[in-house]
Amino acid sequence: MKLITAIIQPHQLPAVKKSLYDAQVYKITVSNALGYGEEEGYQQTFRGVEREVNLLKKVRLEIAVNDDFVEATVAAIRDGARTNNVGDGKIFITDLQECIRIRTGERGDLAIG
Amino acid sequence: MKLITAIIQPHQLPAVKKSLYDAQVYKITVSNALGYGEEEGYQQTFRGVEREVNLLKKVRLEIAVNDDFVEATVAAIRDGARTNNVGDGKIFITDLQECIRIRTGERGDLAIG
Amino acid sequence: MKLITAIIQPHQLPAVKKSLYDAQVYKITVSNALGYGEEEGYQQTFRGVEREVNLLKKVRLEIAVNDDFVEATVAAIRDGARTNNVGDGKIFITDLQECIRIRTGERGDLAIG
Amino acid sequence: MRKKALLSTLVVFMAFTGPLQAADTSDLWVALDTLWVLIAAFMVFFMQAGFGMVEAGLIRSKNAGNILMKNMMDFCMASLGFFICGYALMFGGEGPFLGSQGWLLMNVESPVGIPLHAFWMFQAAFCGAAATIVAGGMAERMRFVAYLMYSFVISAVVYPIVGHWIWGGGWLAGLGFYDFAGSTVVHAVGGFTALVGTILLKPRTGNFNSDGSPNSIGGHNMPLVSLGVFILWFGWFGFNGGSALGMGDPELVARIVINTNLAAGAGAIAAMFTAWAKFGKPDLALSFNGALAGLVAITAPCAVVTPGSAIYIGMLGGILCVYGVHWLDRFGVDDPIGAVPVHAFNGVWGTLAVGLFGQSVLGSPQNGVFYGGGLSQLGIQALGAVIVAFFVMGSMWLVFKTIDALVGLRVSEVEELRGLDIGEHGMESYSGFQIFSTE
Amino acid sequence: MRKKALLSTLVVFMAFTGPLQAADTSDLWVALDTLWVLIAAFMVFFMQAGFGMVEAGLIRSKNAGNILMKNMMDFCMASLGFFICGYALMFGGEGPFLGSQGWLLMNVESPVGIPLHAFWMFQAAFCGAAATIVAGGMAERMRFVAYLMYSFVISAVVYPIVGHWIWGGGWLAGLGFYDFAGSTVVHAVGGFTALVGTILLKPRTGNFNSDGSPNSIGGHNMPLVSLGVFILWFGWFGFNGGSALGMGDPELVARIVINTNLAAGAGAIAAMFTAWAKFGKPDLALSFNGALAGLVAITAPCAVVTPGSAIYIGMLGGILCVYGVHWLDRFGVDDPIGAVPVHAFNGVWGTLAVGLFGQSVLGSPQNGVFYGGGLSQLGIQALGAVIVAFFVMGSMWLVFKTIDALVGLRVSEVEELRGLDIGEHGMESYSGFQIFSTE
């Protein structure tokens, strides 16, 4: 099993949800984050004092999937999230050693879905 | 060492904190998230326009533990979080290669607690 | 590649950003969290009812780096985050199996930076 | 303007004549008194916003929209209810228990020197205040439809009945019971309704630990609370001052205003120091409630006491409020915003204060205890307060029980956990804001 | 005080003389009328805050600062614009289409019995209201600089012209068109401008799905909306009541006030139940809009109908508002806060209501349909409303097109996604608060 973590543009979330749905990935966890990368920020002025804002709003997805689902999921995320502009984000894949469904106690592949 | 990530129902957090405490797991990091899973969402209407809300509020726990603590921690989380309703959440376990305490620079098992 | 997750004091974030920058780590994802550890909380009273608040505000950093950058990054985080007080936080290192840049589809080391 | 012009010409013409002259100045008095009462009515109406902000700010964000909706709709219900039958029951004749003319404001004369519609507006705003006090006490768990029903009944029937007894020439008025601006009529009625309501509803899930010790469920937006208190304080100048029903006696109105202000200030300060001493910190919610407590306490006696007495009355009100909040927690009564200590307890305290600090030279029926008047006025005040409290709790108990049987008073636990905004209205008050709810 | 003292002595002296005596009481009338009109003006000014809160609360947080800035600056623009030429165009002479004296308020007399500056203040506040209604309809995508230009033009030229026709002795007044406090003059003007504006701007990105079905973009702060509605309701008492331009007829002012209040309450209740029936839940935004709809609807007829009629007028206003919101969604018109249903549709409805419920005994030019007056007044009202609607939409279409050509009406899509607060003002409205924006 793998744990896929993706950082995307907030306004792409609906599109990503849709493409994941089409790829039969129905379960995700979403949280928000601030991202710092190549994408350039913007000038903020408050009462005449300027500040370079480079922590930009991002959305963070976590998806636990079975190994055979990894590529499909990655593809789906890219489909939904890509605008071909700097700032589109990243996908990180780590090894998921165990997954437990709290309700039933099921483990492993069973618990993923 | 393992990094345990759990997604639970927000209103179960107090119970989980308590059961973790009883299991002598004293250090956790909590963040909030929105979850998308089997649990069905609810209808939202704003000015007469309906919207299916299926991103439900969840709480996300991260707990770094030594290997011999893993099962106890998982059990504690389940005890506190289980309501036997769809939506209770998941526990993910990944391998934690290193843990460093910023204050002291201690590493590994020492740094966990 | 490694995924470095650090929990730090919110008010140290600017310092950490700076030291990471000096260490040529330019890309990070930041989110906020509540932490529960050794650091003692404070009394909260609302309408005369007391409550022990021990979930303290923390900032959570995620940084994906190539293996040869790990130590430098850890050091940079410690430099920026350390105040030598309980509550400074932790750094967790997990193995990052794959990293994909959504925009280009680049993978691995290329996608990290 | 037509009318206006006409008047001026009238003036010039009348200048040569005595009696008409007089008519002319009495027209001016009517116009002036009407202006003041109307402005006061607007200010009392605006208090509705104050109640809404205080109540919404002191509860959790997931229920904020629901209480704001209740607060808005209860005034709408009160407007209609008090128009249809409330006014008639309250001011429609001198019967000891009920009025009986003026349904829909038809075939009835204004009982005072200002137009009927102006008098109605002022009274209707009072009625709305009594109704909305309850929303806060029963917050975070009462069904919206049940609240709608309740709010119509209280403003169309229960409040007007009590009002008739005291202001409509009813039996309490006959006894010499004195409540200048409504410590009993408005605040005790609202406060005791909130008390019986919150008891019937049971506490919010998680508000008390298994051992019965209270949990503090923090208010989600203190700036709203502070704003609300200022709006209420502002409106109270109209609430008390307007109850003079005119500017015929500027000294009186001015005295009412200074007393209102000093009691509020003293209440806040006293509550702050009491909380500070008791709990170690100057608590915002309690200090703000203290200001409201002082205002409620001075409402009955504002016209008949000296500024000095107003300070004492307000101070005691503030202290009483802090202890009141504490007592309710102790007894396991869950009143999320302190409606009971502020409106019920201080409504009674203010009513009694007339019997302690009142002075006949200032217009009190008799001198109070501290002015050599003995216990008689105090006794009448106590009697009135107690009877009203019991009447309200009894009748509202019945009303709530009936509503409970009909539609159910309380939302389901799931709905409560998720929040009434979603459950009752299918929306979030801060859609887009991320809210961290660990309760 | 000097002046004041002088007056009193004057009084004593005059006591022995007839005519002067009269002068004295007419001085009192002027002072009293001025006081009322000024206070009403303050209340109408305060409505600006109400508009701001409602508009900001019903949109997304990322654009809140921008609309609050627009709302603040349009009043400032209106103050200057209405001072420089607006007043002259509106009240500077009896010409059928335009006034032409009183630029910068110089060389012009007050047309009414109160000082010119007091009359101006009251009218300027009205002008500001007409201007700010539009901000909401065009919210979340209109450039700030374009909005500044628009707001100057409407308050310096377009609004005054319509105002002149109806209140400045222009041709519609000549026809016997009756709009007591501005359902047409203020609200229809603002509402139809919002309509043409939002059509020209096109919907917000993502507000409609590819299939044309609407997406709900939730308001980010309902407490602000509720507060705003209360502020508007409060201000409306001055808006309508102050339009009597004095206290010369207390009965009249009192009737206006009760009608205003009952229409608002009935509007909210009707809207709530309509939404409840249509969509299954009592919707906050629609119920609150319903109160405003009732207020807009009663604005024209408030002086010449009975409280009973006011309730009908308000109820229909509330229902119309809910359907109006629905229709616009259906037709793909994106009016984020409901400016069009509330101000345009109900502005027209209120204007027509004069022809239905108006009574000549209460001051209406002719009896309405339901009082045996036949269709003639209704016809005049319809004519006026239609012509004003077309004039406004035509002229504003031109204005917006010109502005679009000059500076561009709409922000870039990137800026829209990121929010106008950042794009236009380089700041965030809730800097420090974390906001979860999934749109």
Added chain:
Amino acid sequence: MRKKALLSTLVVFMAFTGPLQAADTSDLWVALDTLWVLIAAFMVFFMQAGFGMVEAGLIRSKNAGNILMKNMMDFCMASLGFFICGYALMFGGEGPFLGSQGWLLMNVESPVGIPLHAFWMFQAAFCGAAATIVAGGMAERMRFVAYLMYSFVISAVVYPIVGHWIWGGGWLAGLGFYDFAGSTVVHAVGGFTALVGTILLKPRTGNFNSDGSPNSIGGHNMPLVSLGVFILWFGWFGFNGGSALGMGDPELVARIVINTNLAAGAGAIAAMFTAWAKFGKPDLALSFNGALAGLVAITAPCAVVTPGSAIYIGMLGGILCVYGVHWLDRFGVDDPIGAVPVHAFNGVWGTLAVGLFGQSVLGSPQNGVFYGGGLSQLGIQALGAVIVAFFVMGSMWLVFKTIDALVGLRVSEVEELRGLDIGEHGMESYSGFQIFSTE
């Protein structure tokens, strides 16, 4: 009503008699003047909410509750302090430096044609305003207990002394110094106190970088700021208009009102364009401050200048405000909400404006420079402003130093990092809302 009825009969009776007749209309004048002053007092009181919203909105959420508490309690302190001795020092006799009768408002007559208690209420609200201005300048780091002490001292002693010099018949009044509604008495006093306070407190941790360049710490809630500005603007109509202390001269009151409004609008527009030109974007905080700056500037001259002049005065006020904010940043003075530029700098500017734009025909002691009056009035105004500024800064420096010695002025750094809400009050202003604090 009793009293009222009595009056009417009186009227009828007097109708046949000359002199009494006069008495009767003078009763009306007293009633009318009292009504206006009281309503104005309520509006000035309500400004307290405006200050609270502006201050809370412009700082970080972690300190919002603390400043709202300060803002609430300083008015309570002012109410008591001004009752106990403030009023006596200010209005208790004609001595050049101090008044000395009327402690607790006892044994003192009203100096004006309205009841003492009404006059007190109006003055007390002013006193509260002066006190609360300071909260913002010293925000986010001042200890609560220290603030309580300060607020009592300023309202019980320092403000009344200055007030006596100018309004109580003191030496500055004797010189012909003219400050109609308090640019100096209220705003300069508050503003300069804020200046010395913020200097003594030192900047907030992190507000300036090591190189001395300022860091912008964004306001956490701009809707509150916008609301606050509207409330202040609304209240200012009472602040300035009520200072006529009656309706004896409707022209005067009307002129004050239009001037107040135009100066505010011009101030906001000027500030907006200045900021736009200087910093590239139309900044909300600065534009809103600009409106307040215009209001402060017009406060002294509002009665004695033309609307045209009011626009100039307001514009310059707005520009001065933007530069003032910038200068303070440059000099490393940390004034979180701009209390100094708005109230101190513009308080002085408004005071001088009397000497430039004032006209004796409108009531100014002498014509200003632009009306051929030469420099003499300007000189007197400058003298007064300077002396008041130094007196205030000197005495408050002493006061703050003493308080610092007694209890400490500033919170610990840990407390500052965590926020004063938690440190001073053990609560959060938005408990449940998640807040991202990277400072």
